[in-house]
Amino acid sequence: MxxxxxxxxxxxxxxxxxxxxxxxxxxxxxxxPARWKEICAFLRDDPACDMQMLxxxxxxxxxxxxxxxxxxxxxxxxxxxxRLRLKARVGDEDAEGAEIDSVVDLWQGANWFERExxxxxxxxxxxxxxxRRILMYPEFEGHPLLKTYPANKTQxxxxxxxxxxxxxxxxxxxxxxxxxxMSFGRKNGDATGDATNGEA
Amino acid sequence: MEPVxxxxxxxxxxxxxxxMHLNLGPAHPAMHGTVxxxxxxxxxxxxxxxxxIGYLHRGFEKMCERGTWAQVFPYADRLNYVxxxxxxxxxxxxxxxxxxxxxxxxxQWYRMALGELARISDHLxxxxxxxMELGAFTPFLWFVKAxxxxxxxLEEETGARLTHSFGRIGGMARPPTPAFxxxxxxxxxxxxxxxxxxEKMLLKNRIFIxxxxxxGNISQADxxxxxxxxxxxxxxxxxxxxxxxxPYLKYDEVDFTVPVGTRGDSLDRFLVRLDEIRQSVxxxxxxxxxMADEGPVSADDPRVMLPEKDAVYTTIEGTIQHFKLVMExxxxxxxxxxxxxxxxxxxxxxxxxxxxxxxxxxxxxxPPCFSITGGLSKIIMGRMLSDIVPTFGALNMIGxxxxx
Amino acid sequence: MGELITLQGSEQGFVxxxxxxxxxxxxKYSLFAYPFVTACCGMEFMALASPRFDISRxxxxxxxxxxxxxDLLWVVGTISQRQAPxxxxxxxxxxxxxxxxxxxxxxxxxxxxxxxxTVAGIDKLVPTDVYIPGCPPRPEAVIDGLxxxxxxxxxxxxxxxxxxPREDPVSRDLVPLRKKREGAPTxxxx
Numbered sequence: 005m006x007x008x009x010x011x012x013x014x015x016x017x018x019x020x021x022x023x024x025x026x027x028x029x030x031x032x033x034x035x036x037p038a039r040w041k042e043i044c045a046f047l048r049d050d051p052a053c054d055m056q057m058l059x060x061x062x063x064x065x066x067x068x069x070x071x072x073x074x075x076x077x078x079x080x081x082x083x084x085x086x087r088l089r090l091k092a093r094v095g096d097e098d099a100e101g102a103e104i105d106s107v108v109d110l111w112q113g114a115n116w117f118e119r120e121x122x123x124x125x126x127x128x129x130x131x132x133x134x135x136r137r138i139l140m141y142p143e144f145e146g147h148p149l150l151k152t153y154p155a156n157k158t159q160x161x162x163x164x165x166x167x168x169x170x171x172x173x174x175x176x177x178x179x180x181x182x183x184x185x186m187s188f189g190r191k192n193g194d195a196t197g198d199a200t201n202g203e204a
Numbered sequence: 205m206e207p208v209x210x211x212x213x214x215x216x217x218x219x220x221x222x223x224m225h226l227n228l229g230p231a232h233p234a235m236h237g238t239v240x241x242x243x244x245x246x247x248x249x250x251x252x253x254x255x256x257i258g259y260l261h262r263g264f265e266k267m268c269e270r271g272t273w274a275q276v277f278p279y280a281d282r283l284n285y286v287x288x289x290x291x292x293x294x295x296x297x298x299x300x301x302x303x304x305x306x307x308x309x310x311x312q313w314y315r316m317a318l319g320e321l322a323r324i325s326d327h328l329x330x331x332x333x334x335x336m337e338l339g340a341f342t343p344f345l346w347f348v349k350a351x352x353x354x355x356x357x358l359e360e361e362t363g364a365r366l367t368h369s370f371g372r373i374g375g376m377a378r379p380p381t382p383a384f385x386x387x388x389x390x391x392x393x394x395x396x397x398x399x400x401x402x403e404k405m406l407l408k409n410r411i412f413i414x415x416x417x418x419x420g421n422i423s424q425a426d427x428x429x430x431x432x433x434x435x436x437x438x439x440x441x442x443x444x445x446x447x448x449x450x451p452y453l454k455y456d457e458v459d460f461t462v463p464v465g466t467r468g469d470s471l472d473r474f475l476v477r478l479d480e481i482r483q484s485v486x487x488x489x490x491x492x493x494x495m496a497d498e499g500p501v502s503a504d505d506p507r508v509m510l511p512e513k514d515a516v517y518t519t520i521e522g523t524i525q526h527f528k529l530v531m532e533x534x535x536x537x538x539x540x541x542x543x544x545x546x547x548x549x550x551x552x553x554x555x556x557x558x559x560x561x562x563x564x565x566x567x568x569x570x571p572p573c574f575s576i577t578g579g580l581s582k583i584i585m586g587r588m589l590s591d592i593v594p595t596f597g598a599l600n601m602i603g604x605x606x607x608x
Numbered sequence: 609m610g611e612l613i614t615l616q617g618s619e620q621g622f623v624x625x626x627x628x629x630x631x632x633x634x635x636k637y638s639l640f641a642y643p644f645v646t647a648c649c650g651m652e653f654m655a656l657a658s659p660r661f662d663i664s665r666x667x668x669x670x671x672x673x674x675x676x677x678x679d680l681l682w683v684v685g686t687i688s689q690r691q692a693p694x695x696x697x698x699x700x701x702x703x704x705x706x707x708x709x710x711x712x713x714x715x716x717x718x719x720x721x722x723x724x725x726t727v728a729g730i731d732k733l734v735p736t737d738v739y740i741p742g743c744p745p746r747p748e749a750v751i752d753g754l755x756x757x758x759x760x761x762x763x764x765x766x767x768x769x770x771x772x773p774r775e776d777p778v779s780r781d782l783v784p785l786r787k788k789r790e791g792a793p794t795x796x797x798x
Contacts (some may be wrong), residue, residue, distance in 0.1 A: 013231050019445055021443060027539050027540070027541070028301060028304070028539065028541045030541055030542055031614065032540075038234065042401070056428050056429070057428050057429075057431060058431050059544075059551065059553060059570060060431075060542075060553055060555065060568070060570040061348060062555065062568045062570075064557060064565075064566045064568070067568070076555065076568075078555070078570070079540055079552070082428065082442065082444050085449055085590055086449070087542075089542060111430075111431065112426070112429045112430050112573045112579075112582070113430040113431030113432075113578060114431075115430060115577075116574060116575065116577075116578035117431075117574075117575070120574075121352060124265075130759065137258075138256075138257065138258055139257065139258035139261040139608065140258060140261065140690070140725070141258070141689070143688045147722050148263065148725070149266060151269075153724070154724070155263070155266050155267070155269075155270055155722075155723050155724060156722055156724060156769050158689060158690065158724055158725070159724070160689055160690055160695050160725075160727070161690065161692055161693050162696050162733065163691050164732040165731075165732060165735075166733075166735065170735070172729075190741055230691065230694055231644060231694055231698055232673075233671075233673045236645070236690075238646055238648075258688075258690055259688060259690050259691045259694075260644070260646055260647055260685070260688060260691070261684060261688055261720045261725050262647075262686055262688065262723070262725060262726055263721065263723040263724060263725045263726065266723055266724065267720075267721065267723055268723075278720065279720075282647075282648050283650035285651055286645065286651060329654070333654070344656055344658075345659055346654065348654055348658035349658065349659060349660070351621075351655075352658070352660050355655075363653070365655075365744075365746065366648065366651055366652060366744055367648065367743060367744065458781065482754065513645065592647075603646060603647060604647055604648060
């Protein structure tokens with residue numbers, strides 16, 4: 005049934021639907037980011053599509069592709085019980101300049117999802133009423149879910165206690181023995197930028 | 205740093221009368237420690253509300269990209285920490301969808317039983333905590349007592365009270381204990397009676413009703429547009445429940461109804477949750493009747509399942525397979541999938557992208573709380589300050605899930 | 609009451625010692641707690657307050673959601689970088705004498721959230737008196753930690769302490785293996 009949805013999209017938008025597939029029962033369409041909002045509006049308003057609910061909107065990072073980022077949108081029709089995944093590829097090889105139209109006008113729920121995608125990947129949503137960081141604090145620099153952001157690079161808001169304040173060497177703060185706790189625990193204030201640290 | 209009281213200037217000795225800025229949370233007892241609301245008040249009426257989350261952002265999605273597929277389970281547990289088993293099962297189903305594995309019948313029933321127990325615990329905690337925030341302490345104590353019974357069963361089964369890490373790709377960690385059915389049957393009666401006592405106490409309480417009724421109303425169209433799911437959506441009269449609309453596991457074989465509300469206010473959300481506990485008990489009864497006592501609980505698939513311990517110790521193939529699965533992780537075929545289950549708060553989705561290696565390329569969770577909390581500012585706009593507490597309580601925001 | 613003080617081990621008879629002991633004794637059973645509850649451990653904290661585990665048996669059940677009225681800060685759950693200023697501020701608002709209890713592995717060390725957003729243990733921000741590891745710790749462990757803190761309050765000891773398992777499950781289970789490997793160290797060295 006949703007196959008028809010993809011056919012309908014291809015028929016209506018032609019070359020703007022870059023590719024489609026139905027792997028594992030999930031119908032997916034990769035579309036041209038320039039017509040993102042138009043396609044979304046069509047999916048919501050066309051009676052045969054009737055996608056009243058935006059289930060999820062998120063980003064994904066593929067460092068070896070250009071455009072590097074993907075905006076992934078999951079739509080659902082409560083009345084017709086079908087789903088569709090819509091993707092658009094944005095951003096250059098450094099994940100810079102990623103921009104796409106906001107769909108807040110179509111679904112109010114998109115507001116926070118778009119803010120999150122902006123926060124985590126740096127995708128800018130044109131026309132979003134209030135595009136701020138949502139999960140991280142405003143002082144945070146960079147976008148943590150990009151593959152290039154080191155997983156353990158912290159940006160503390162308050163200075164950690166110093167050795168004079170604590171009275172003991174900082175790594176001895178917690179009275180754990182060598183055989184206690186996790187061996188891969190981060191050393192104090194360590195932000196080596198080594199993302200693979202602690203794996204293996 | 206972001207000043208905690210952003211809105212107060214040092215020089216202003218007097219608080220401006222209109223509009224007044226008020227900062228609620230994050231360390232406010234009714235804000236669950238993780239949400240901050242910056243309010244603009246005219247008198248006691250809320251004119252503007254900025255809901256800020258992220259105080260419990262723990263980098264779930266980033267951490268998932270660092271380990272193997274199986275190592276996500278402990279993190280998944282701590283998303284919705286009121287019903288960890290539902291997350292466990294939801295994630296397991298998502299990876300199984302990607303690997304195209306079907307688990308044995310017994311495992312499906314078992315997962316359903318554990319999931320429904322977790323749902324009971326979720327709703328008990330939510331309704332109990334909400335009552336407590338409104339000053340009704342006794343029902344909270346009774347509900348927590350009932351929750352302890354659920355946790356006793358889960359502890360008996362999994363070994364942990366709260367964070368079980370019990371799911372596995374292609375099965376469960378262990379088969380049900382011989383006493384499982386008996387435990388479930390024994391305690392559900394007790395839970396229902398505690399529930400009834402607490403319910404009676406609350407629903408005959410004028411104050412409790414008055415604070416919930418017609419507070420935090422939302423229309424069905426708005427709720428859908430805000431991507432609400434679960435009890436909060438159902439309170440508006442829309443009967444969307446993943447278990448009914450897109451049955452997974454064995455939900456199409458059991459008999460249960462989806463309770464819906466009519467007005468979409470906080471009282472309806474409260475009642476829907478209480479009814480769902482009863483429906484979960486109904487499901488549990490049927491599961492106990494139909495789950496086989498014998499049979500495997502894990503799919504027989506060497507790609508994802510660890511070999512038998514005997515084989516690991518005695519055969520070289522077993523040792524190698526074990527080593528590969530533990531050190532490199534199960535190889536999940538390249539591709540992407542979105543898998544959705546009914547969590548405690550609504551549709552819990554996992555969008556997984558695999559590049560064919562033992563480490564996930566992307567694990568995206570679609571947390572039901574996130575969009576529900578996103579609608580909070582809309583439904584408290586124009587209401588009184590004191591309405592925030594029951595409204596927020598009825599939404600059941602879970603920090604770990606909402607903030608990822 | 610005089611007898612109690614003597615029981616607590618001050619037979620030297622200095623008035624200062626007695627007053628300190630009396631204070632310590634009074635403080636340890638009248639802790640006013642500020643529960644700084646953020647995450648999963650909050651669920652166990654609820655269980656702890658409920659009838660089965662009933663923390664009020666130990667005189668520490670009264671929650672005060674104003675830091676100015678509290679003298680025990682329970683840090684229950686993960687502290688993210690974003691939350692850190694709030695925690696620091698609440699600690700600074702509390703009156704002396706004050707104690708801090710780290711509830712759970714995340715509060716103690718950051719746990720397995722070794723990433724860009726989590727503070728690796730609250731002792732990086734505020735001095736901590738007792739650490740209760742566990743993810744989340746069982747209520748019994750928490751009660752153990754509370755009793756440890758009460759001992760410390762009574763004796764005026766401010767060195768940090770950790771709740772350890774009464775019986776080390778690792779060394780217990782490994783006994784047969786260890787017997788085979790003669791010469792291998794047994795038991796813990798700490």
